[in-house]
Amino acid sequence: MDFRHTSLARLAAEVNEMSRSAVELVSAALANIERDNPTINAFCAVDQKLALQEAEKIDQQIRGGAVLPLAGIPFGVKDLEDAEGYTTTFGSAFHVNDPVATADSELVRRLRAAGAVVVGKTNTPEFGYKGKTDNVPFGTTRNPWDLSRSPGGSSGGSSAALAAGMVPLATGSDGGGSIRIPAALCGLSGIKTSQGRVPNGGPTPTGSGLLTVKGPMTRKIRDTAYALDYCVGDEPTDIFSLPTPSGPWFPELDGNLPKQIIWAPTMGITTCDREILSLCQAFVDKLSDAGVEVIEHDQIWNEHPLAAWLVFWTSARARAQGHLRGTDEWNQIDEALRPQIEMGLDRFSSADYAVAIDQCHRFAYQLEQAFGQAPLMLTPVTRGHAPTLEGDGFVDGEQTPDWVSYTMGINMTRNPAGALPIGLSSEGLPIAMQVIGRQRDDLGVLQAMAAMEDLIGFDELAQGF
Incomplete structure (x- = not known):
């Protein structure tokens, strides 16, 4: 079945x-x-x-x-x-x-x-x-x-x-x-x-x-x-x-498209693969043709959230696995994960953690300022295409470890955000848009995504299963 x-x-x-x-x-x-x-x-x-x-x-x-x-x-x-x-x-x-x-x-x-x-x-x-x-x-x-x-x-x-x-x-x-x-x-x-x-x-x-x-x-x-x-x-x-x-x-998912959306192609913090950006722009144009007012506002944040996010992430890893360093069990941990644990142990201080919490406030404040124009924001989900099994994702044909960028800051601000498939790449791989809502407006994000699903009609399936 x-x-x-x-x-x-x-x-x-x-x-x-x-x-x-x-x-x-x-x-x-x-x-x-x-x-x-x-x-x-x-x-x-x-x-x-x-x-x-x-x-x-x-x-x-x-x-x-x-x-x-x-x-x-x-x-x-x-x-x-x-x-x-x-x-x-x-x-x-x-x-x-x-x-x-x-x-x-x-x-x-x-x-x-x-x-x-x-x-x-x-x-x-x-x-x-x-x-x-x-x-x-x-x-x-x-x-x-x-x-x-x-x-x-x-x-x-x-x-x-x-x-x-x-x-x-x-x-x-x-x-x-x-x-x-x-x-x-x-x-x-x-x-x-x-x-x-x-x-x-x-x-x-x-x-x-x-x-x-x-x-x-x-x-x-x-x-x-x-x-x-x-x-x-x-x-x-x-x-x-x-x-x-x-x-x-x-x-409550009534199929009604939102009246206004913000389109933030890079959020002011990154660049995006040309093909992904083109598919996202085509979807935004389709929303506009359907009567949605599109407000392009690209400078959402004044710095990339990665540095602050890493403080939280590596500190959590150090808390959970840091005690294993120097023991026989250390070698049982994925060798690519060990540097993250060591980063949390050796690089960041309690003051750095407090500063990272301050950054959550700043990112949330800047995001809310943008939401003064419209209650929903669209961005790509990733700046690159799916990674190979052994390598990284692809941005404009080049493999890079920096193929994501758009998602981690929203964990820091705590806003609801969804991923919505909008089409296929030239390789036949799904491409998606991120739909971000105001604080605690989960229902608004769900309603918008349902209506956008209806509009785009993405019904393609992975074949052979």
């Missing part, structure tokens, strides 16, 4: 109506994984017996009269968060022999409470440290659109599984673009909600500290909104969690 053709709401309705069973949906997902995972390597752990047992429990609830909004929906869990019965390895050889989790993360718990069924863990780079998905214990995840290219990261296992139709739902997390980047590279609509909208909570602090946002991932934004309605809301164990919205978001 190819899950790319049916909405979450329709699949769940069929299970609730008993025209299809949860066991049937989960069995189909397991068959997809068995067939396609050897090629794509999206899943790093699958427990067929456990998944089918959970699906049967859902069917028993339905036969008993229960109505569950995500009844029987099979989903993958990014291997940076806990799912009961699975080891959380963080993509690290250091953790592959850890005990299985005895409880779910708060996001997984909420999805399961709504009737969804975990079928396995999806691959991630070690501790989510980069925008590609490969690691020592589980190997490289491939992009279903081109098996020689990366699906991005760090939610690359989830995005690849969705792009291939293995499952209709997966979890992701975003500390610098890790939902938006793989969504963009795999032709999905994905959103990093406002920090705290989907609570983290639980006994363990988040891996990237102030930056971390978790959330559901799907192929289309209406499906994401449908799942989000059962994920958002207050959580007492998350000091940043936001109140539960006054009503569900999914029914």
Whole structure:
């Protein structure tokens, strides 16, 4: 069963109506994984017996009269968060022999409470440290659109599984673009909600500290909104969690385009690949032709956020893995990750961390000043094309490690932001636009993305799956 053709709401309705069973949906997902995972390597752990047992429990609830909004929906869990019965390895050889989790993360718990069924863990780079998905214990995840290219990261296992139709739902997390980047590279609509909208909570602090946002991932934004309605809301164990919205978001996606948008091709901080910029400009022109007032405002920030973002990121890595330096276990960590840990240990001071927090304020202030012109902003998601499996992304035909740029600052400002596929490159790879909203206006971003999806009509699929 190819899950790319049916909405979450329709699949769940069929299970609730008993025209299809949860066991049937989960069995189909397991068959997809068995067939396609050897090629794509999206899943790093699958427990067929456990998944089918959970699906049967859902069917028993339905036969008993229960109505569950995500009844029987099979989903993958990014291997940076806990799912009961699975080891959380963080993509690290250091953790592959850890005990299985005895409880779910708060996001997984909420999805399961709504009737969804975990079928396995999806691959991630070690501790989510980069925008590609490969690691020592589980190997490289491939992009279903081109098996020689990366699906991005760090939610690359989830995005690849969705792009291939293995499952209709997966979890992701975003500390610098890790939902938006793989969504963009795999032709999905994905959103990093406002920090705290989907609570983290639980006994363990988040891996990237102030930056971390978790959330559901799907192929289309209406499906994401449908799942989000059962994920958002207050959580007492998350000091940043936001109140539960006054009503569900999914029914509010009315298909009406925004009246005004800001178009910021470089945000004043970078340059962009010519082909990507051309496709983005064509989409902006299409919005203008549809009656949207487009305000070009390119000087959003007066400096690149990377330097300040690195303070947060490397400090979090030093906090979590710094104690391993000088031990035998140090060599079990990805050799490309070790310099980031050492940077957090040796380069930055507590004063640097305080200055980085000040930078969050400045970036948010400058962004809000721009929003005085219009409530939504469009930028490219990445400045370059998808990386090769062994190398970097491409900007104007040249490989460079600086192929992202647009996403990490929005983790610092905490604004909601989504990735929206708008077309294919000359190589047949998806290209995406970033849709940024004002503080806590997640609904506004979802509404705009749904209407833009309708306008652009991007229905292309990765072939061969």
